[in-house]
Amino acid sequence: MKPLTQDALIEQLSAIVGADKVRTDADSLTTFGKDWTKVYEPNPSAIVFPKTTEQVRDIVLLANEYGIALVPSGGRTGLSAGAVAANGEVVVAFDYMNQLTDFNAVDRTVKCGAGVITEQLQTYAEEQGLFYPVDFASAGSSQIGGNIGTNAGGIKVIRWGMTRDWVAGLTVVTGKGDVLQLNKDLLKNNTGYDLRQLFIGGEGTLGFVTEATMRLTRPPKNLTVLVLAIPELDDVMKVLNQFQSSMDLTAFEFFSDKAMRKVLARGDVPAPFESSAEYYALIEFEAVTEADMELSMTLFEQCLEAGWVVDGVISQSETQAANLWRLREDISETIAEWTPYKNDISVVVSKVPPFLRDIDDIVTREYPDFDIIWFGHIGDGNLHLNILKPEALAKEEFFARCNKVSTWVMEVVAKYQGSISAEHGVGMTKKAYLTYTRSEAEIDYMRAMKAVFDPKGVMNPGKLLP
Amino acid sequence: MKVLVAVKRVIDYNVKVRVKSDNTDVDLTNVKMAMNPFCEIAVEEAVRLKEKGIATEIVVVSIGPKVAQEQIRTALALGADRGILVETDEKLESLSVAKLLKAVVEKEQPQLVLMGKQTIDSDNNQTGQMLGALTGMAQGTFASEVAIDGDKVNVTREIDGGLRTVALNLPAIVTTDLRLNEPRYASLPNIMKAKRKPLDVTTPADLGVEVKSTLSLVKVTPPAQREAGIKVADVAQLVEKLKNEAKVL
Numbered sequence: 022m023k024p025l026t027q028d029a030l031i032e033q034l035s036a037i038v039g040a041d042k043v044r045t046d047a048d049s050l051t052t053f054g055k056d057w058t059k060v061y062e063p064n065p066s067a068i069v070f071p072k073t074t075e076q077v078r079d080i081v082l083l084a085n086e087y088g089i090a091l092v093p094s095g096g097r098t099g100l101s102a103g104a105v106a107a108n109g110e111v112v113v114a115f116d117y118m119n120q121l122t123d124f125n126a127v128d129r130t131v132k133c134g135a136g137v138i139t140e141q142l143q144t145y146a147e148e149q150g151l152f153y154p155v156d157f158a159s160a161g162s163s164q165i166g167g168n169i170g171t172n173a174g175g176i177k178v179i180r181w182g183m184t185r186d187w188v189a190g191l192t193v194v195t196g197k198g199d200v201l202q203l204n205k206d207l208l209k210n211n212t213g214y215d216l217r218q219l220f221i222g223g224e225g226t227l228g229f230v231t232e233a234t235m236r237l238t239r240p241p242k243n244l245t246v247l248v249l250a251i252p253e254l255d256d257v258m259k260v261l262n263q264f265q266s267s268m269d270l271t272a273f274e275f276f277s278d279k280a281m282r283k284v285l286a287r288g289d290v291p292a293p294f295e296s297s298a299e300y301y302a303l304i305e306f307e308a309v310t311e312a313d314m315e316l317s318m319t320l321f322e323q324c325l326e327a328g329w330v331v332d333g334v335i336s337q338s339e340t341q342a343a344n345l346w347r348l349r350e351d352i353s354e355t356i357a358e359w360t361p362y363k364n365d366i367s368v369v370v371s372k373v374p375p376f377l378r379d380i381d382d383i384v385t386r387e388y389p390d391f392d393i394i395w396f397g398h399i400g401d402g403n404l405h406l407n408i409l410k411p412e413a414l415a416k417e418e419f420f421a422r423c424n425k426v427s428t429w430v431m432e433v434v435a436k437y438q439g440s441i442s443a444e445h446g447v448g449m450t451k452k453a454y455l456t457y458t459r460s461e462a463e464i465d466y467m468r469a470m471k472a473v474f475d476p477k478g479v480m481n482p483g484k485l486l487p
Numbered sequence: 488m489k490v491l492v493a494v495k496r497v498i499d500y501n502v503k504v505r506v507k508s509d510n511t512d513v514d515l516t517n518v519k520m521a522m523n524p525f526c527e528i529a530v531e532e533a534v535r536l537k538e539k540g541i542a543t544e545i546v547v548v549s550i551g552p553k554v555a556q557e558q559i560r561t562a563l564a565l566g567a568d569r570g571i572l573v574e575t576d577e578k579l580e581s582l583s584v585a586k587l588l589k590a591v592v593e594k595e596q597p598q599l600v601l602m603g604k605q606t607i608d609s610d611n612n613q614t615g616q617m618l619g620a621l622t623g624m625a626q627g628t629f630a631s632e633v634a635i636d637g638d639k640v641n642v643t644r645e646i647d648g649g650l651r652t653v654a655l656n657l658p659a660i661v662t663t664d665l666r667l668n669e670p671r672y673a674s675l676p677n678i679m680k681a682k683r684k685p686l687d688v689t690t691p692a693d694l695g696v697e698v699k700s701t702l703s704l705v706k707v708t709p710p711a712q713r714e715a716g717i718k719v720a721d722v723a724q725l726v727e728k729l730k731n732e733a734k735v736l
Contacts, residue, residue, distance in 0.1 A: 242517070243519055247675070249675075291669055291671075291672070293672055294671075294672065294674055318675065318678065318679060321675045322679065325675075325676070332674060332675070332676070333674065333675035333676070334672035334673065334674050334675060335672075335673065335675055335678065336672075337521060337522065337561045337672075337673055338499050338500065338501065338519070338521030338522065339499045339500070339501030339502060339519055339521070340499070340500050340501045340521070340524070341672060342501075343501060345672075
């Protein structure tokens with residue numbers, strides 16, 4: 022097997038997808054060669070835009086023949102460098118596979134090309150009187166294929182689960198170039214290994230998802246948002262317990278005062294109240310009847326009397342609900358300019374309070390000179406710990422210092438049997454820490470699985486597995 | 488100084504409005520309702536006047552069905568002192584609303600009436616003006632700034648191509664525009680306190696006003712669907728299309 026020259030590569034790719042669907046201009050190489058992470062410099066050799074599963078299969082077969090590394094690219098909003106092409110790979114971008122077809126009102130499913138944008142699916146569901154519940158700040162850019170590859174979570178996990186829970190069936194092209202139809206959209210299908218689950222969260226290392234049948238559900242009624250001011254970190258979980266023991270929540274988010282100040286400084290999001298506290302919780306629930314509203318007030322009153330909460334607001338309209346959500350949802354985008362070092366860690370909910378204390382101790386001890394931004398989907402045990410780069414510090418030095426302390430953070434994660442990546446995936450930035458969550462034996466099985474589906478190692482190499 | 492604020496319960500600004508399949512009206516089943524955004528601005532302005540020590544009492548009035556109490560409670564939570572609901576299930580036109588407000592004004596004798604310049608459901612922009620005509624009070628519409636100065640109020644109005652400031656003798660009517668202020672959220676402690684604030688319910692008959700509709704709604708249709716865009720081959724074709732099809736050149 023002889024490696025292809027650049028010209029021959031372009032020629033072969035063009036033969037599969039057409040010359041206008043292969044790009045090598047500098048702009049495209051930079052744009053499609055990276056995601057939201059800023060750690061690695063993009064350096065792909067070409068970007069190819071297939072339109073059909075067959076074209077994807079042909080690209081994978083070509084890759085197998087000539088040993089070409091492929092990197093999948095969706096909305097490029099990943100936060101772990103899972104879709105970064107830094108080593109001359111060919112990027113397979115799914116932007117043109119963005120069709121929604123085969124809507125089935127009885128099964129409440131719709132077939133999505135891998136390139137369907139999350140918001141496109143949400144809007145489509147709404148038009149059918151239904152609801153696609155997986156939601157996060159980047160829903161306007163992220164694609165279903167990428168959501169599946171990373172098993173995206175987001176802000177409604179506490180009630181509706183992760184992307185995994187909404188995938189009824191998959192069409193995948195394996196690393197060997199086989200096209201598999203997985204699960205055939207069935208609800209009940211106990212016929213052995215559910216291969217579909219391997220590709221969900223597989224980060225494109227076993228194969229590429231080209232189509233997915235996604236489940237939809239009934240839309241929630243009158244979502245109402247509370248934002249509460251909570252002075253003590255320990256009390257955040259007490260507030261969660263208080264609310265959850267009496268009502269079903271659709272979201273329970275948390276963010277620190279520092280995080281909120283950054284968002285408010287943008288000037289286009291109104292402050293929730295004049296008082297401030299170290300931490301805030303955003304609670305969302307369905308207010309179907311007047312009694313639901315009354316109950317939320319009573320619970321707030323109890324939290325107030327217990328001294329856990331000092332102030333709070335409740336949305337009186339959808340506009341206010343949307344604006345309150347922005348306090349939480351705009352954090353990631355707002356802090357992006359400080360090149361944040363991101364930790365996305367989780368433990369079971371019952372262990373959150375001691376876990377938070379341990380992590381808090383480490384970061385205040387080790388990062389006294391850094392700005393630490395806390396936020397997260399704390400209702401499901403998921404915490405985003407962001408460290409902002411001081412302007413004067415070089416990127417390399419900053420990441421080196423963060424990596425050093427990260428090891429300690431990961432040790433705490435391991436101590437509490439938590440996850441080093443709750444919803445961002447492993448990609449390149451977290452793979453060195455995989456052993457803190459997965460045992461050596463487990464990782465060996467994962468490697469063996471990779472060898473079965475992708476024996477030549479052409480599918481997103483260098484990601485996920487250490 | 489007593490301030491009267493009028494608020495209306497309307498379809499939530501964020502809701503995508505749907506038309507009933509028989510085109511008789513807008514579909515309101517299971518649709519989120521909220522305070523008209525311009526009314527929120529009027530309430531906020533009243534509360535700010537109270538915080539400055541200028542307003543001594545804020546009375547909030549709403550005209551509509553029983554559930555409009557929710558919007559009055561919101562205003563009370565934001566800082567109004569007491570509420571009046573003129574309860575009616577009739578679909579009222581601006582003139583009827585203005586007549587009812589006139590009756591409330593006569594009863595309450597406020598120095599300042601604050602109201603939205605229009606509601607986002609009917610978009611009429613005339614109730615404030617009609618109330619001015621019926622009561623003979625001075626009116627300052629489209630306010631982007633309100634400054635009380637002794638027995639006068641200086642109202643900066645947003646007009647085409649600029650601003651115009653008028654001085655009105657009190658009592659006066661001011662209708663609010665978008666840039667007047669940014670309304671705050673109702674805090675939970677204040678919402679709880681608002682439950683204990685007085686809210687009186689009255690009816691058009693009690694106020695001696697006959698509400699009669701002189702209009703009938705003929706048809707409601709949604710806006711035309713936007714057609715898909717096209718790609719033009721070159722600038723010449725673009726110019727040709729802009730000239731002959733879009734007729735904008």
